[in-house]
Amino acid sequence: MQSPHAFFIQLQAIMKFYTVLLLCFLFNFTQQLSPQDHCACALTNKDKAFPHDTLNSVNDDASKCNQDVTPQKSLEIERLLLGLEHRLPQLLEDVSILEKEDDGDLYGVVSLQVIENELKEIKDHVDRLKRTTQGHQHLSTDSTKQLTNLRAELQDLEMYDTFQVEKKRQDNQRLKRALNECKGEHELDTQPTPPPHGLCPHGRFMNITGPEVFSAGEYPGSFKYGAWGRDPKPEAGKERWYWRVMLTSNNRYANYVRFYSSLSTLVVGVGMPDNVQIHVANPTTNTVQGPNVVLYEKALYYNCYNKDDVCRFNLTSKTVSTLELPKGTRYNSKGNFCHLEECYPYTDIDLATDESGVWVIYSTAENFGNLVLSKVEEGEPPTLGQTWHTSLFKQAVTNTFMACGILYGTRYVDKDTEEIFYSYDTSTGVEKFDIGIFMTKMAPNIYFLNYSPIDRMLYVYSEGNMVSYKVLFE
Known part of the structure; x- marks a missing residue:
């Protein structure tokens, strides 16, 4: 009887023989194949084809x-x-x-x-x-x-998400929202109540609607530059009066202010019997230069003729007092409001009103032509109060106005739209460049813009037209 060891050696020899025989067969077979012969495998996808047309249609409908x-x-x-x-x-x-x-x-x-x-x-x-x-x-x-x-359609498309990528993304979004809510609740519990926003009793400036009023008054097609509005602190019996200043000499100067007893009389052009005259000559010392004029507590504030000063014309005494601005203030059309296609002449010094009184907005060489804001303290003569320096270049702005102690800046978007894009909060010193409130214009250029706290309206003078907008607060 053969031993197990001998049997194993014999089996090994037989296996080696068959291995060599198989390799020889494969070698001869491959030598007989022509160069053009090749192997191919068929792949069958059992899933449905993704409906790209449906996805494109959904995107178009959503847009x-x-x-x-x-x-x-x-x-x-x-x-x-x-x-x-x-x-x-x-x-x-x-x-x-x-x-x-x-x-x-x-x-x-x-x-x-x-x-x-x-x-x-x-x-x-x-x-x-x-x-x-x-x-x-x-x-x-x-x-x-x-x-x-x-x-x-979106629910149908989710069927093709076999790896559940979209489902996981939605789950992650829900978790993030829950985490943010949890953080918000924690902050409400631990942080003190913030102070009121600025000086505003109405809340945050949210939006504007309008125009509410659109009229050329009694002089359609004339007096391209000017200003209009209401006195925020009127005298008794004149609470509903409106005023208007028109630049009558080369769209640069004015020497009188015109009054109307109501909005209706202003729209149809029935003014007071006599204009209130600053001086018989125009232009001359202390008459109006530029369209940036405001009326506050029976006094007209404006840029003095050919000076870097603010003039205050007392409507009762018919006297003019001046307020000197800092050295290096740009004037005589050297620091105007501008957009890419045009600058508005003699808009170097802008006057504004809000709940707290009168403000002056200007630019200086010291602040590199950026906006400077100062509070005007009332009196005879008026004095310059606290001053703030911003980082906004004045000639990149088309207009400014004040509301509740916050400076707002506008820019030209196109001939139909103006954007309130900028704000500077005098109570915190915080600047924002993303306000994003849009105004529908009645003419391409706005030469005068001012906020009236008495009725919360924006008053606009736009190429001879008087326009107003309602301000919406939070």
């Missing part, structure tokens, strides 16, 4: 929805309602005055014309409100249907 539904559309109805809220009390007051003072002669004819114009404006507002409401109803219906379809 269209974003274009149709914008924050500006949501403010249209509110703007129109505010316009009606502003006009109806004025109409009621004018009718009441006509009933009391109708003399059956010229006064009655003029007042009836004013009331007729107001009724026409109210009817136009109501018609626009009706059209806008109907348009929003159609938009709401169409958007609801479109969003329902988008939701269904």
Whole structure:
């Protein structure tokens, strides 16, 4: 009987023989193949093909929805309602005055014309409100249907997410939101209550609506540069008065201010019998230079003719006092408001009003042409109060105004739109360059812009037109 060891050696020899035989066979086979012969494997994908066309369609529908539904559309109805809220009390007051003072002669004819114009404006507002409401109803219906379809299509597309990438992303978003909420609750528990925002009793400046008023007054097509508004601290009996200053000499100078007893008389151009004259000559010492003029507590503040000073014209005493600005203040059209295509001449020194009084905005060589802001302290003569230096270059701005101790800057977007893009809070020293509040313009250029705290309106003088906007606070 053969031993196990001998059997194992014999088996090893047989295996070596067959291995050599197999290698010889494969070598001969490969030698017989022609160079063109090759091996190929068929791969079959059992999953459905991804519907790229459907995804592109969803993207297009979502983009269209974003274009149709914008924050500006949501403010249209509110703007129109505010316009009606502003006009109806004025109409009621004018009718009441006509009933009391109708003399059956010229006064009655003029007042009836004013009331007729107001009724026409109210009817136009109501018609626009009706059209806008109907348009929003159609938009709401169409958007609801479109969003329902988008939701269904997105749910179908999620079936192709076999690795559940989208599901995990959504889970991560939910976790982040929960973490942020947890952090917010913790901060509310541990941090002290912040102080009120600036000096503003109304809350934060949120948006503007309008225009509320749009009129050329009694001089359509004339007096391209000027200013208008209301006195934030009027004398008794003149609470509803409006004023207007028109640059009458080369769009640079003015020597009088014109008053109107109501908004309606200003719109149709029925001013006071006499203009209040600063000086008989124009221009001359202490007359107005440039469109940046404001009225505050029976005194007109403006850039003095050919000086780097602020003039204060007392409407009661008919006297002028001056306020000297810091050395190096740019004036005589060397530091104007500008945009890429145009600079507004003689806008070096800007005056503004807000809840706390009068401010002056200018630029100096010392601050490299950037905006400088100073508080004007009332008195005879007025004095310069606290001063703030900003990092905003003045000639990169088209206008400035003050509201609740905060300086705002605007810039030209296009001929139809102006943007309030900048703010400087005098109570904290914080600058922001991303305010992003847009104004619809009635003419390409705004030469005067001022905020009135008495009615929370922005008053604009734009190429001979008087325009106003309602300010919305938080």
